[in-house]
Amino acid sequence: MLFGADQLMQWVHHYSWPFVRVSALLMAAPVFGASSFPVRGRILLAVLVTTLLVPLLPSVPAVDPLSPLGLIMLAQQALIGLAMGFLLQMLFAAVVIAGQSLAVTMGLGFAMSVDPQNGVQVPVLSQFYVILATLIFLAVDGHLTLLGLVAESFETFPVGSPVWDFQFAIRLVAWASQMFLLALMMALPALTALLLINLAFGVITRAAPQLNIFAVGFPVTILAGFVFILLSLPAVSDLLNDMFAQGFARISLLTP
Template sequence: MSGLPLDIDQVLAAMQLYYWPFLRVSALMLVAPVFSAANITVRVRVLLAVLIAALVAPLMPAAPVANPLSGEGLLLAAREVAIGAAMGFVMQMVFAAVVVAGETLAMSMGLGFAMSIDPQNGVQVPVVSQLNVILSTLLFLAIDGHLLLLAALGDSLVLLPPGQPGFDPGTFANLAGLGGGIFASALVLALPALTAVLMTNIALGVITRAAPQLNIFAVGFPVTILVGFVFLLLGMPAFLSAMRRFLEAGIDQALMVF
């Protein structure tokens, strides 16, 4: 009993319909926040990438037919990985700006020595940065940022379909400019509490000059920590509002970067 004839060209064409979107989706999940969390296993990430690639593959105008192991296929694969990683990197910069804002405030409050493990990146960050990351992650999920990011990825398959040679050389310049703007805006998140802590330190300096016998280390640290947390609490509505704007802007820039 003979088997059905198997045309290798038809098999490759059918596989490539999902192969190129899978590369872009998997690169996004390797870099983007929440998806790239250390507590999400590689197996779960790969299965999720396969599922999403199967859903977004019909959005492509046409799948390129090229041998994935050929020189042309490797260049096309590198392009897809670069596009997915760049889109995820944009959102990762937003979360990195939150960490920088927390580190700046923690150092001013005297909590630079209080470190904890960031579950998102697996590195040690100050507790204020950890609080900011947790709030930002919850807000990112609350506004369906993960779904909007995947929707932007699906739109990129229409705007930048696989098979085109290369991409705009100004992409990296756009990423650098976007990163500079995001990190400059990170100071806005910490500015209210940072200003209060700075004024407190100036007041403690004046008190120390007026009363040198005062133990500034015994008084200064509790006061600056208390003032920092009080103004963090008072500025929490403004922080969440600004963070929401940053996340929405990051999702929009994930496509505009190209």
């Protein structure tokens, strides 16, 4: 089979734009964008998803990817993919914030380990919540839902359509503010219990100043923190499911 230069350029026009959007999404999205995920596997997955998506996509404009207009369109496709992955990444950031708040309150802020999602050092409680969130994300087929959303984005936001208006940035900032609210809701049951325990130790210290509060308070606080974290796990699992549902709904609202 012979291939001409025109046919080769046509393939480049059809495959370059979806590949940039899909690869940017995989680079920024949780699980796919984790430092433990091989780069070669991410590239092969982007090629596979692009190959499956191209026959289902609407026609794309015949623009040279190396022309000034083509470079602008490439940057636009990368921005779409990065924005979609960044929204879900903020959910995992909320999980890390919740774990850090609990670790500092329990006295485990010094116990650090490497986060498998981002490759940075976080408290062990944050790593525990990140692993739990990752397992729930995969259990509810969040990775498949994310790939389905990027496929739908080519229908609602086709290649070559006008760029987003100012409301796009407003929606991103508004969702970033929800990150701290979700972190507080996740850590609130255990934080409330630990606050009451610390208040009780404060009263005991005033009543019996000779008591070594550090020798008694740290073991009790750590033990009580683990107990209340265990008791709050069912509510945290339900909250994570709701968080992922809200994240997918917000991704669908990014496109006009």
